[in-house]
Amino acid sequence: MDTSLIEKLDKSRYSLMKWLTICWTVWYGTYIAKDLINNRLINGFLFLIGSIGWILFTVNLVKTIRLGKKVKSDSKLKEALNNEMHQFYSYKSFFWGFWIVIVTNGIFLVISSFYQISALIACELTLYFGILFSFIAWLVFNRD
Amino acid sequence: MGNFELRNKIKIQRAIKNITQDELAAKIGVTRKTINTIENGRFVPSTILAIRLARFFEIKVEELFELIEK
DSSP states (O other): OOHHHHHHHHHHHHHHHHHHHHHHHHHHHHHHHHHHHHOHHHHHHHHHHHHHHHHHHHHHHHHHHHHHHHHHHHHHHHHHTOOOHHHHHHHHHHHHHHHHHHHHHHHHHTTTTTTTOOHHHHHHHHHHHHHHHHHHHHHHOOOO | TEEEEEEEHHHHHHHHOOHHHHHHHHHHHSHHHHHHHHHHHSOOOOHHHHHHHHHTTSHHHHHHHHEOOO
């Protein structure tokens, strides 16, 4: 098996995940912030930043899917890049994301006893933190 | 695993065979990161991977991995 190809693809995957994390933070973060701020000028600026984040997120997502297809097409590459350690860390990352979703929901539940919270904002923030922490956990577990 | 710690001699065996983590990863069919995390004790490999590593170094699994009670 070509070691340089495995290493190259492994590094590409890590880099793509890093970009997905950054773009998700920017795109969805600004998207939620727009709902919380009532200033046309700031909202326009957030829309611009968010749009760039969304474009970059989409580009990196397509790249990630293409990389996944390339890895799946070769059984040796698939075995090397999707081995037990990577599977274990992926499950662990989902586990962290799941707990963040539960904790975020719990916090909103407590806050809702004292203040009225918009259901839309609560759902958006839960989704935002759940996915963000899954990405971050994946990056931390798979660091070199 | 609670009161147990799994130590390994992969680094020593690599030195004996004079191979890098990269080369070992290629022979076993995993990424270099996998070898690195096992070697540093950050990841406990499955029985299958442990046997494959031991077979590669031509030693017993118990010689490559040692279970220490803390």
